Amino acid sequence: MGLLKFAGGRVFDPEHGVDGVVQDIFVRDGRIVAAPGSDADIAQEIDCRGRIVMSGAIDMHTHIGGGKVNIARSMLPEDHRGDPLPRTPLTRSSCGYCAPGTLAAGYRYAEMGYTACFEPAVLPVNARQAHMEMGDTPIVDKGGYVMLGSDDFLLRMLAARQDQRAINDYVAWTINAAQAIGVKVVNPGGISAFKFNQRYLDLDEAHRYYQVTPRHILKVLAQAVHDLGVPHPLHVHASNLGLPGNVDTTLATMQAVEGLPLHLTHIQFHSYGAEGDRKFSSGAAQIAEAINANQNITADVGQIMFGQTVTASGDNMTQHRNSGLASPKKFVVMDIECDAGCGVVPFRYRDKNFVNALQWAIGLEIFLLVNDPWRIFLTTDHPNGAPFTSYPHLIKLLMDKSYRKAMLATINPDAAAMSTLGSIDREYSMYEIATMTRAAPARLLGLKDRGHLAPGAAADIVVYRDDKDVEEMFARPQYVFKDGKLVAQDGEIVAVSWGNTHVVRPEYDASIEKQLKPYFDLFHSMRLENFGISDDELCECGHGSKAMPHACRNGRVR
Amino acid sequence: MENVTCPFCGLACDDLQVDVAAGMPVPVANACATSREAYRRLAPVPGLTARVGGTPVLLDVAVARAAQILGHAINPLFGGFATDLSGARRIVQLADRCGAVIDHMNSTAKLRNLLTVQDAGWITATLAEVKNRADLVVLLGTDAVSRFPRFFERFVWNEESMFDLDPRSREIVYVGQGLDMRAGCAPDGRAPTSIPCRVDEIGEALGAMRSLLAGLAPQAQVVAGVPLPQWAELLEKLRNSSYGVIVWAAPDFDFPHAELTVQTLSALIKDLNRTTRVCGLPLGGSDGDFTANGVLMWQTGLPFRSSFATGIPVYEPHLNSTQRLLDSGEADALLWVSAFNPNRVPPRTELPTIVLAPPGANFEREPDVFIAVGTPGVDHAGHYTRTDKVVALPLRKLREIGLPSVEAVAASIEASLQQAAN
Ligand code: SF4
Ligand SMILES: [Zn+2]
Numbered sequence: 001m002g003l004l005k006f007a008g009g010r011v012f013d014p015e016h017g018v019d020g021v022v023q024d025i026f027v028r029d030g031r032i033v034a035a036p037g038s039d040a041d042i043a044q045e046i047d048c049r050g051r052i053v054m055s056g057a058i059d060m061h062t063h064i065g066g067g068k069v070n071i072a073r074s075m076l077p078e079d080h081r082g083d084p085l086p087r088t089p090l091t092r093s094s095c096g097y098c099a100p101g102t103l104a105a106g107y108r109y110a111e112m113g114y115t116a117c118f119e120p121a122v123l124p125v126n127a128r129q130a131h132m133e134m135g136d137t138p139i140v141d142k143g144g145y146v147m148l149g150s151d152d153f154l155l156r157m158l159a160a161r162q163d164q165r166a167i168n169d170y171v172a173w174t175i176n177a178a179q180a181i182g183v184k185v186v187n188p189g190g191i192s193a194f195k196f197n198q199r200y201l202d203l204d205e206a207h208r209y210y211q212v213t214p215r216h217i218l219k220v221l222a223q224a225v226h227d228l229g230v231p232h233p234l235h236v237h238a239s240n241l242g243l244p245g246n247v248d249t250t251l252a253t254m255q256a257v258e259g260l261p262l263h264l265t266h267i268q269f270h271s272y273g274a275e276g277d278r279k280f281s282s283g284a285a286q287i288a289e290a291i292n293a294n295q296n297i298t299a300d301v302g303q304i305m306f307g308q309t310v311t312a313s314g315d316n317m318t319q320h321r322n323s324g325l326a327s328p329k330k331f332v333v334m335d336i337e338c339d340a341g342c343g344v345v346p347f348r349y350r351d352k353n354f355v356n357a358l359q360w361a362i363g364l365e366i367f368l369l370v371n372d373p374w375r376i377f378l379t380t381d382h383p384n385g386a387p388f389t390s391y392p393h394l395i396k397l398l399m400d401k402s403y404r405k406a407m408l409a410t411i412n413p414d415a416a417a418m419s420t421l422g423s424i425d426r427e428y429s430m431y432e433i434a435t436m437t438r439a440a441p442a443r444l445l446g447l448k449d450r451g452h453l454a455p456g457a458a459a460d461i462v463v464y465r466d467d468k469d470v471e472e473m474f475a476r477p478q479y480v481f482k483d484g485k486l487v488a489q490d491g492e493i494v495a496v497s498w499g500n501t502h503v504v505r506p507e508y509d510a511s512i513e514k515q516l517k518p519y520f521d522l523f524h525s526m527r528l529e530n531f532g533i534s535d536d537e538l539c540e541c542g543h544g545s546k547a548m549p550h551a552c553r554n555g556r557v558r
Numbered sequence: 559m560e561n562v563t564c565p566f567c568g569l570a571c572d573d574l575q576v577d578v579a580a581g582m583p584v585p586v587a588n589a590c591a592t593s594r595e596a597y598r599r600l601a602p603v604p605g606l607t608a609r610v611g612g613t614p615v616l617l618d619v620a621v622a623r624a625a626q627i628l629g630h631a632i633n634p635l636f637g638g639f640a641t642d643l644s645g646a647r648r649i650v651q652l653a654d655r656c657g658a659v660i661d662h663m664n665s666t667a668k669l670r671n672l673l674t675v676q677d678a679g680w681i682t683a684t685l686a687e688v689k690n691r692a693d694l695v696v697l698l699g700t701d702a703v704s705r706f707p708r709f710f711e712r713f714v715w716n717e718e719s720m721f722d723l724d725p726r727s728r729e730i731v732y733v734g735q736g737l738d739m740r741a742g743c744a745p746d747g748r749a750p751t752s753i754p755c756r757v758d759e760i761g762e763a764l765g766a767m768r769s770l771l772a773g774l775a776p777q778a779q780v781v782a783g784v785p786l787p788q789w790a791e792l793l794e795k796l797r798n799s800s801y802g803v804i805v806w807a808a809p810d811f812d813f814p815h816a817e818l819t820v821q822t823l824s825a826l827i828k829d830l831n832r833t834t835r836v837c838g839l840p841l842g843g844s845d846g847d848f849t850a851n852g853v854l855m856w857q858t859g860l861p862f863r864s865s866f867a868t869g870i871p872v873y874e875p876h877l878n879s880t881q882r883l884l885d886s887g888e889a890d891a892l893l894w895v896s897a898f899n900p901n902r903v904p905p906r907t908e909l910p911t912i913v914l915a916p917p918g919a920n921f922e923r924e925p926d927v928f929i930a931v932g933t934p935g936v937d938h939a940g941h942y943t944r945t946d947k948v949v950a951l952p953l954r955k956l957r958e959i960g961l962p963s964v965e966a967v968a969a970s971i972e973a974s975l976q977q978a979a980n
Contacts, residue, residue: 065856067947067948069856070852070855070856070947071675071947073855073856073859073860074672074675074676074855074861075675075676075679076676077676077860077861077873080859080860080871080873081872081873084870084871084872085870086869086870087654087866087869087870092651092654092857092858093654093858093866093869093870093871094857094858094859094871095858095859095860095870095871096859099859100859101855101856101857101858101859101860101871102856102857103857103858104859123948125948125949126948126949126950128941128949128950128952129852129943129948129950132643132852132853132856132941132950133856136647136853136856136857152690152720156720194835195687195691195801195835196835197800197834197835209721320681320831323828326679329678330675330676330677330678330679331679332675332679332680332681332682333679333681333682333831334681334682334683334684334948335682335683335684335687335835335837336683336684336687336946336948337684337685337686337687337946337948337949338686338687338690338720339686344679522716522717522718522720523686523689523690523718523719523720524686525684525685525686525689525712525713525949526572526949526951527561527572527573529560529561530561530563530572530951530952537952540643540644540939540941541643541941541950543647
């Protein structure tokens with residue numbers, strides 16, 4: 001392949017401190033290369049003058065594949081009827097707004113300049129299917145966080161007081177078996193507790209059967225992820241999601257890991273106070289203050305947007321508790337394989353509803369009150385807060401305070417009155433947006449060759465028109481390149497590729513299988529030998545997807 | 559070979575030991591009679607690869623003829639759809655290109671559950687949960703084992719559970735008629751409870767239990783032919799169980815509007831979960847039906863009985879049934895895929911028909927094109943999604959007799975169509 005030159009664009013590359021500097025970028029064989037000599041043969045020049053250039057965006061928390069997503073799809077034919085994606089000579093037909101088909105999801109992400117998406121809730125036992133669905137998501141790269149913390153194997157280890165080393169081996173074994181890039185814990189212990197008919201599980205409350213607390217589970221898993229050198233900190237969906245007053249649980253969760261790195265996901269749903277006439281208030285200021293003060297903490301927001309969506313979560317306990325709020329009135333809750341669970345509840349967020357309006361404001365408050373764009377991430381927890389297609393609108397809310405204040409004036413007035421949003425004047429800069437959607441997620445996940453534009457990086461490059469309307473700008477970039485190939489132009493797909501799968505492969509002592517083998521033989525419904533996903537299988541499940549291993553902190557790539 | 563996955567019912571047992579030495583896989587341990595028979599009927603047919611109009615031809619010739627039929631069709635119907643992951647991916651892609659309707663051979667039964675998921679949702683568990691937690695197993699209108707032979711062996715009468723439950727102490731209740739209840743006898747000989755009632759009246763009984771649970775005693779003293787106190791007693795068992803499981807199999811709910819029975823069941827289970835834990839266990843997934851339909855669902859956002867005729871997927875569960883499209887004459891060609899079972903041949907039709915099935919398939923009317931394909935998990939590797947739609951098992955290749963996969967054949971047909979278009 002010849003040399004590509006992206007000429008004269010204003011480049012935003014926060015990983016290297018480049019803030020809107022006019023620079024040329026050169027690409028050869030899908031990678032960014034150093035500027036060649038002036039006599040170099042340029043095969044193609046992309047005129048970027050007057051344009052904004054960034055690396056491809058990375059969605060570090062989006063439910064794009066796996067059992068619960070497919071349940072959501074099957075529950076919502078009405079969602080799909082309303083949002084068809086016609087077949088073209090180049091692209092396949094698909095449909096769906098809040099729970100789109102994988103084909104629609106991949107095309108739409110690429111059209112918006114996203115080049116990598118991470119599925120945050122891969123159940124170990126459902127990992128094959130998650131990779132199948134991710135594999136059928138075109139163009140973007142994928143990766144998954146494997147879910148632990150309510151699996152009976154781990155809970156039995158904790159109840160038996162096995163040492164941290166053994167737990168580390170089990171965690172590493174699971175990451176390898178599931179071909180994952182991180183570890184997530186959802187309502188620690190709570191998914192299992194629900195199977196024992198517990199309906200709440202507070203941070204220091206004991207699981208009815210195992211007598212283990214969420215705090216203990218968090219501590220042990222955060223330690224394991226840290227000890228194994230997995231770059232992405234433990235990804236935590238904290239206890240008490242959605243409950244008024246849960247801000248205290250969330251603050252206590254931050255402290256529970258005693259300084260270890262921790263990522264709190266969709267933190268908006270965990271930032272609620274219990275003040276005011278309606279016993280529901282914003283805890284955003286406390287949460288932001290805590291994030292600002294604790295360098296070990298990162299968070300993604302899980303912003304809600306008004307309109308129809310569907311919530312799909314591993315947290316069967318919470319989803320069952322909230323099933324009465326379903327709109328339309330239907331829900332699925334599942335207990336899964338002594339491994340995990342799930343709950344799918346369609347939901348419509350209404351701007352005139354006090355609680356929903358305040359949720360919207362709380363998310364924005366968190367974005368604006370956390371100072372460090374390297375530690376707060378732009379998500380709607382697709383589709384739980386809103387579909388990912390609302391990102392351009394969300395970016396506009398962050399970058400344009402007058403627009404934001406105009407929107408605030410339209411929501412439930414009591415909620416608006418209780419929020420401090422109207423008094424916050426911060427506007428995100430282009431550099432900060434590039435940080436939170438590119439450089440920071442790449443760094444947080446340990447993707448050394450993504451999220452930046454220096455030589456050696458993969459040529460995932462997005463060229464935006466410098467539009468006055470940032471929503472329009474981020475919705476339809478002029479050019480999107482994936483691994484050096486033009487895949488989308490002005491919001492249309494122009495070439496289809498299939499992306500690969502980012503993984504980490506922490507080392508472990510294989511003797512852990514001596515414990516796993518009898519567990520599988522006695523209690524499981526499948527053979528240990530058929531559990532792990534080999535590279536060949538990943539390729540087969542993943543539509544030709546190749547594993548792209550990233551180094552753990554001990555340095556080795558396996 | 560050890561730890562082989564059996565693809566011949568929705569349980570997808572992956573503990574089979576199969577002797578492959580003689581070139582023909584013979585299960586030697588852990589296979590049930592259904593499975594042994596299924597392997598047997600895949601015996602090779604000498605010399606056969608494909609036929610056009612009943613005459614043996616080379617694969618290329620059959621593929622070209624199939625492409626020609628599909629190329630000329632305005633409303634092709636893709637039925638059967640019994641294949642593995644890779645096969646389904648290709649078939650869906652081909653359907654999109656051809657503007658076809660996709661339906662599955664099991665869809666009439668599947669729809670009973672799907673309509674419930676779309677209208678109400680439900681609360682369910684998976685097999686390992688049942689194996690370790692269920693202290694009460696209620697079977698509605700099914701004995702499980704007629705369709706899923708190893709259900710009791712693997713998930714009910716297992717030796718040990720993880721929790722304070724001796725699996726042999728589980729309570730088993732059958733509701734229905736003509737059920738084979740032998741498997742429900744506990745290892746110590748304890749007989750199961752039986753409530754004989756017509757399967758199409760189970761819905762009524764579930765409704766009565768819902769009203770009893772809500773504290774509204776029904777006036778009828780006999781419901782579904784059974785004295786009300788018996789239903790009250792079953793309800794008490796469910797309320798007092800620590801983890802009750804209600805099993806049904808959609809194919810056994812074979813009566814009009816059975817989705818209403820499934821809906822009432824879903825509602826009863828939801829009601830019970832206000833205070834205790836009770837889960838449904840819908841058994842299904844045979845003939846690769848969750849595998850192939852899973853692919854269709856996640857790629858396009860829509861299930862079986864969707865049409866690609868207008869360039870977008872459109873789901874019409876009643877209009878797009880195989881039988882209706884054939885009877886009404888709306889379809890003008892049929893592509894039928896049955897990769898697991900040579901006996902599942904298409905319904906009789908005069909339409910131009912292409913069949914992809916194992917070599918032993920027998921037809922009342924010879925299809926215009928027959929292409930012998932391999933069975934996933936026998937002739938080639940693949941993936942199979944189990945009854946709970948959670949666990950996808952790897953299928954292994956057990957022999958080589960030169961049969962192409964559905965994936966390969968569908969890809970060749972598409973390439974041939976592409977060539978014709980250029
Ligand atoms: S029960 Fe089903 S999957 Fe298991 S061996 Fe028999 S046919 Fe095969
Ligand atoms: Zn999430």
